[in-house]
Amino acid sequence: MPYVLGVDVGTTRTAAAVCRLGGAGRAEPEPVGLGGPGGGVASALHLTSDGVFAVGEPGDPRWTATGFSRRVGDTVPIVLGPETAGAQRCAAEELTALMVMWVADQVAAREGERPAHIVLAHSPGWGSHAKGLMHRALRSVGVEASLVPEPVAAAENHAFSRSFAGSLGVFSLGSHAFSASVVGRGFELVNSVEGVDQAAGVDFDDAVFSHVRASLGRALAELDADDPRTRGLFGRLRRDCEAAKRALSGTVETSISVHLPSGPVDVPITRAKFEELIRPSVDQAVAAFARVATGVEMTVLVGGSARIPLIAASAPGRVVLEAAPETSVVRGAALAARRLVLGPDREPEPIETSIMLRDDDPSLRFPVGGLDAADAEFTAPPPRPPVDITPLDLPERRSVKRVVRGLALTGGQRRARDSEDGR
């Protein structure tokens, strides 16, 4: 059946959703499994020694590009490999376009046909320069797509299940990015600010990490930083801190196992402690949002970090939180693509469905804990992306060429997809 495709290339995670064009009834957007974290795929492109980009599995950081979607419009290229003639300099929009191309190919292979249209959600701060670069890069890899700001996509998704007559506030908190926006009834972006210095998901991971460090004191501080086992320990600890943070969205206490050379030690952390650590950052985000989103009818919380109960409890006014806020933007991108193809008149009025609501009337407050039912699959995102990769010990020089084709599933992804499909 003909379909449209929405794509969200986040700093850590790329997600896709399709929306059917034929058939009876309303077309619910369907997130597409891409074999990686949270049903998407890590926003990572690893340039292999064959000169092709492998998608989704961060490899050697010197040859792996991450975090590129937030750098579109930045004139500094992303350098892969050593700072010599062998280095590859890639523009952020080219890498983002490759990611979109790969997603479109994956989905087309499953659906048996190309999408009738593609919408790529983008950061609300993009001006005409960034959008122009993105359009050009997409065309150069054979992808025709429309661009829609993320808060507008979030509003499209919201409007699918709940009508709004005035304007909608969109509070977005992902792994690295915070934005506060207002979207009008006609899906126009009325106002938006991005918090450059605003803490987001990775900073909350750091807060858990600092709690572990403070709890263990010298036992951790005295480890030999040059020992590869110490690096392994810290890498695992960072992933476990992120997992503990996610667990605290659904439970009031958890613990982090630290595998010290002398034996494993469990460091407990309560939700109350975590909230104490992140409260100043949350208050700052809420204050930034309150300055932008005055007089909005409702506020929708989107992005993976919106799952943190303190965020929903702190946001002002009437607050709507979806069960899987990290998919709100991509679902909305698919709905926006459908609207672009079919026109607005084809959509019936929304039927209000499974959304949780908080109002500043205390009698209407809902318990914001226990939201993790759909989170079981949401595994750790890749580590914080390096911006400029300056290798200390240079890897072997590879003979690489710029590749805009031949993106291949890596082994792990192929296995994950095969087991997902029951093959």
Ligand SMILES: Nc1ncnc2c1ncn2[C@@H]1O[C@H](COP(=O)(O)OP(=O)(O)OP(=O)(O)O)[C@@H](O)[C@H]1O
């Ligand atoms: N249950 C949870 N509780 C707290 N945080 C969570 C939970 N689930 C996911 N996250 C966090 O959400 C973040 C990922 O969110 P999302 O997928 O919206 O980010 P992104 O789109 O890749 O990044 P960005 O929007 O910042 O560019 C990660 O920091 C992750 O740890």
Ligand SMILES: [Mg+2]
């Ligand atoms: Mg995002």
